[in-house]
Amino acid sequence: MTMTSRIWTPIDYERDGKFSDCLRLPHSTDKSAYGWIPIPIVSIKNGDGPTALLIAGNHGDEYEGQLALRKLARDLRQEDVSGRVIIIPSLNFPAVKAGRRVSPLDEGNLNRLFPGKANGTPTEMIAHYISEVLLPIADLAVDLHSGGFSLDYIQCALIRYGRIPREHQKLLDLMQVFGAPVSFVSSGDGGGGATTLNAVAGELGVPIITTELGGGATLSLAGLEIAENGVKRLLKHIGVAPNILVPPSSGTELMEVPNRDFFVYADADGIFEPAASIGQTVVKGDLAGRLYSLDDPVRDPLEIRFPQSGRIACTRFPSLTSRGDCLFSLMRPLALSGGHR
Missing domain, CATH: 2.40.50.100 (RNA polymerase II/Efflux pump adaptor protein, barrel-sandwich hybrid domain)
Incomplete structure (x- = not known):
């Protein structure tokens, strides 16, 4: 039986308007018995239409996506939207504040803990909220990553293999729209397997694009530009921001990482x-x-x-x-x- 998330927010996702607040992640400590940790979130809704869920900061030391979504959250107006855009620029907020891949609260690697637990550790509760509350209302999800402290990545977009040919082709089309220089299909064998946000979205049938936009726990300006333009193109493509100004995609080179033998x-x-x-x-x-x-x-x-x-x-x-x-x-x-x- 699915348990209700312990995370809450004053934002009503069904209400029209542009709202900026936070998710409240309950966390009891010596100094704050009934405390909560804020996770910034923005909801922009304008009538009926598709829902785009945009996430960065899944790992705290990856910055291109975090800046791209902060800029979008600031600039995107309600009148630009036809449907709903939910933006979480710093999903694992404790890790973001610490400048770490994992959370200082529980050493939790968020992108290895999906689908999470309602009554789990703080990081497991974040994963559970995304899996049980936000992904089920999304028509498209974007999870912006970079290599963080330990890796340096070619700037790319990536997907997992679709469950059926039609689903897989839709994901390939979305990568062309995003327009990173390189895009690849991953088996997930060398990473988080079934424990990533990408994997859970796939199980729910939610199309999801992930990226790797640089690395070394520093900001790549080229990666930032790819993130900004790619997200805008996706919003335009699915009709949630039909008039947003963005250069057209020049396509992408399609690659694959088939299994762990390629690591x-x-x-x-x-x-x-x-x-x-x-x-x-x-x-x-x-x-x-x-x-x-x-x-x-x-x-x-x-x-x-x-x-x-x-x-x-x-x-x-x-x-x-x-x-x-x-x-x-x-x-x-x-x-x-x-x-x-």
Whole structure:
């Protein structure tokens, strides 16, 4: 039985108008027995029409999406909207304030905790509210990510495989509309599997676009522009902001990350010296990099090689590396596998 969310807000999503307030996340501490944590949210509704749910700050150290949605929340007027736009620019607000990927309240990685729990940890409660309250009323969801502290990503949009061919084609069309330079289809094997917002939206049949717009826990201006224009194009495409001004999409290059064999991991601790960079095409067996021992300066470095051929989608950002860290992910042209599986 689905339990009612413990998170609440004074915003009435069914009411016409532009409203800015916050979700109240209950959190009891030594200093605040009946306290709550604010999660900023904006609802803009103008009559009947589709609903777009726009999210950033799922991870707190990813900034392009957060700024893009703050700008949109400020500029979008009620009269620009035909339907409803719900904007949450800093979903995991405790992590955003701390400048961290995960929440300082419970060490919760929000995008590994969906569909969440009504009576769970603070981060699980956030995931539950999105899964049970907001996704079911959405006709389109956008979850804007970047690489954060540990990764640097090629600027791209991504989807999971659709459940049926018609659903998959709709998602491919949305990626063309968004217009990132590169877009890829992911199996989810190398990331959060069934525990991400993307995965839960897919299970509910809600079309969702995710992005990776940079990395290193800093702001990419190119990634910010891609986010701003891509979100506006999606709003225009589904008819929720039919007259919004935005340059047309020039299309996107379709790629895929089919499984975890397209990820490269460190098998030891050390300082990582990469031998390839983002966007570079590599061949199976090529040198990916070397890991140098911290303890033994005369030991030969461990050579790491690419397990598959493809183009590099992301690289590890910090040089200091532990066993199990992701060093690279690879993508390949979507046409090689025929798309929907």
